[in-house]
Amino acid sequence: MAGYIEGRNVSLTFRPPNRAPVRALGGFDIAVEEGEFLSIVGPSGCGKSTFLNVVLGLTKLDSGEVLMHGKPIGGPGSDRAMVFQEFGLLPWRTVQHNIELGLELKKVPAEKRRATAERLVVLVGLAGFEQHYPHELSGGMKQRVGLARALATDPDVLLMDEPFAALDAQTRDLMQAELLRIWREARKTVLFVTHQIDEAIYLSDRVVVMSKRPGRAKKIFAIGLPRPREYEMRVTPQFNDLKLEIWNTLKDEIVA
Amino acid sequence: MAETQTLDARVAALGGAGAAPRRSLWRRIEPAAWGAGSFVVLLLVWQFVPYFVPLKPGTRLFFTVPSRVAATLWQMIVSGSLWAPLGVSATAFATGLAIAIVVGLPLGILIGRSSLLNAMFDPFITAFNATPRLVFLPLLMLWLGIGLWSKVAIVFIGALFPLLINTYEGVRAADKLLINVVRSFGANEWDIARLVVVPNALPFIVVGLRLAIGRAVLGVVVSEFFGSQEGLGVVMVRAASGFQVDVVFAGLIVFAGLSLLMTGLVKLLEDRMTRWRPGHVNAQ
Numbered sequence A: 001m002a003g004y005i006e007g008r009n010v011s012l013t014f015r016p017p018n019r020a021p022v023r024a025l026g027g028f029d030i031a032v033e034e035g036e037f038l039s040i041v042g043p044s045g046c047g048k049s050t051f052l053n054v055v056l057g058l059t060k061l062d063s064g065e066v067l068m069h070g071k072p073i074g075g076p077g078s079d080r081a082m083v084f085q086e087f088g089l090l091p092w093r094t095v096q097h098n099i100e101l102g103l104e105l106k107k108v109p110a111e112k113r114r115a116t117a118e119r120l121v122v123l124v125g126l127a128g129f130e131q132h133y134p135h136e137l138s139g140g141m142k143q144r145v146g147l148a149r150a151l152a153t154d155p156d157v158l159l160m161d162e163p164f165a166a167l168d169a170q171t172r173d174l175m176q177a178e179l180l181r182i183w184r185e186a187r188k189t190v191l192f193v194t195h196q197i198d199e200a201i202y203l204s205d206r207v208v209v210m211s212k213r214p215g216r217a218k219k220i221f222a223i224g225l226p227r228p229r230e231y232e233m234r235v236t237p238q239f240n241d242l243k244l245e246i247w248n249t250l251k252d253e254i255v256a
Numbered sequence B: 001m002a003e004t005q006t007l008d009a010r011v012a013a014l015g016g017a018g019a020a021p022r023r024s025l026w027r028r029i030e031p032a033a034w035g036a037g038s039f040v041v042l043l044l045v046w047q048f049v050p051y052f053v054p055l056k057p058g059t060r061l062f063f064t065v066p067s068r069v070a071a072t073l074w075q076m077i078v079s080g081s082l083w084a085p086l087g088v089s090a091t092a093f094a095t096g097l098a099i100a101i102v103v104g105l106p107l108g109i110l111i112g113r114s115s116l117l118n119a120m121f122d123p124f125i126t127a128f129n130a131t132p133r134l135v136f137l138p139l140l141m142l143w144l145g146i147g148l149w150s151k152v153a154i155v156f157i158g159a160l161f162p163l164l165i166n167t168y169e170g171v172r173a174a175d176k177l178l179i180n181v182v183r184s185f186g187a188n189e190w191d192i193a194r195l196v197v198v199p200n201a202l203p204f205i206v207v208g209l210r211l212a213i214g215r216a217v218l219g220v221v222v223s224e225f226f227g228s229q230e231g232l233g234v235v236m237v238r239a240a241s242g243f244q245v246d247v248v249f250a251g252l253i254v255f256a257g258l259s260l261l262m263t264g265l266v267k268l269l270e271d272r273m274t275r276w277r278p279g280h281v282n283a284q
Helices: A048-056 A095-099 A101-105 A110-123 A139-152 A169-186 A197-203 A231-235 A237-251 B002-052 B066-079 B083-113 B115-130 B133-144 B148-172 B176-184 B189-226 B232-241 B245-273
Strands: A005-014 A022-032 A037-041 A063-068 A080-083 A157-161 A189-194 A206-210 A217-222
Touching: A005 A048, A022 A037, A022 A048, A022 A217, A037 A048, A037 A197, A048 A063, A048 A080, A048 A157, A048 A189, A080 A139, A080 B176, A095 A101, A095 A110, A095 A139, A101 A110, A101 A139, A101 B176, A110 A139, A110 A169, A139 A169, A169 A197, A189 A197, A197 A206, A197 A231, A197 A237, A206 A237, A217 A237, A231 A237, B002 B066, B066 B245, B083 B115, B083 B148, B083 B189, B083 B232, B083 B245, B115 B148, B133 B148, B133 B189, B148 B189, B176 B189, B189 B232, B189 B245, B232 B245
Parallel strands: A037 A189, A037 A206, A080 A157, A157 A189
Antiparallel strands: A005 A022, A005 A063, A206 A217
16 A cells, blocks of 8 residues: 555665764665654664655665655655754744744745744744743743744644653653644644654554664554543553553664 | 932932942942053053153153153044044055955855865965964065055955854854754755854854954054055154154054954944853854
8 A cells, every 4th residue: 555655665874984884774664644643663773763864855865765645755845844853943043933944945925924933833832932042942842843843834744853852751741742732733644753662652643663773664553542642541551562562572673 | 510419319219229229230340340440550650650760861762651642642633633544544454354254254154165165275274374464564565565455455364364264163063953954944055054054153253253353453553564654553653763652652542442442343243143142152
């Protein structure tokens, strides 16, 4: 079955100068459905972030292909947007102007940009902070800005590269619930990379476990939990069974 | 009298709350007050040296006191004899610095972003920067004469390198993550420079500008000392050979004032441009 985003036999080797080449991805296959929330978990260095960068259009692959709507991805496009682990906010821009960044590069008129930013500031729960600079915000608030910025260009696909990894545990729980709420409203296809099995299960429709480097898809888990997801679901036997199963698949790949 | 009353009324209006802000005001100006105080003490000591130290007639010829310098400077201002030479020096300073900015900033950005241009320009920049630029003065005078343009040229090559090198360093320090962020939204090289590289390099550029101002003033002074017919430096050299120590000091004060003024303007510019920063960050 052809997916909405499809990776076929994706292989990629990094060749840093004066170092041994690193095979990041070695025949990675994936098919993401439209509107799906799909998470990728895997050991450090397995190429999961690299794959997101390929889908984003910033990294070129060596062989295989990545298709979106059946067409190969040639570079960045406004149908995809990334939420970065370290936020990546421009420190000299206010919240509002950070959110407007993508629209500005698309040459959207100022009036329309502001209207979009105003709407998204409310959606991500930052009303009243429009004129604040990033250094005046907490980590969670910064990532809300990162999310609003990614949503501003109204992409079909949201790529999230360990977006909550830099946050403390409580803020992370809160942001996961917030993300689900926003996802319900904005209806995007989400490709979510994380190290956290809990997070992956709680958020996703399916979870892909990757092998160690060079990364391949080792096993795909369908998460049958009903939506909307509730925090309480994290302590159900069904959740814990899934967690154990995913952990057992993952642990052989982890080289400590 | 009327003014005093208004001030008193205003102080009274502030009431009891007046005391606290006044104390915090003192805390803010305290370092500046101590600095000014020690400067005044230095001037007073200098002023009264002749009363305590017997100077031989020969030595007295090379000596002056602050009050005489001040009187001479005032005289030069009101008689107008200051303005023409100052205008000549300021023109050379401003023209040379402006060309250095117009050339140095874009070039620094380009060689910071392109490894090819970097490789091409690096030998020249390294060699020029290692050479004291004033050694070019005789050549420049030969080629450009002893008028405005040899001065402009020496100011230009003096001011160019601090600007160029600091801009380059600032551009190289650009955050790779932020470049990837704007690239992911479809930015081209121009957008990357405009949105990330230049704002990120601004603190470096300001440091470069401050250094460049110092070099530019130095360029004007030295070229006027050694080969020129007009300008404040020329006035100083002529005064020195005529033992008019007061005039030499007056020229020195004007040059120092010019440097301070320009540096102050840069500081103002810096404060305006870096409002987004958590505190003041020193680039170097």
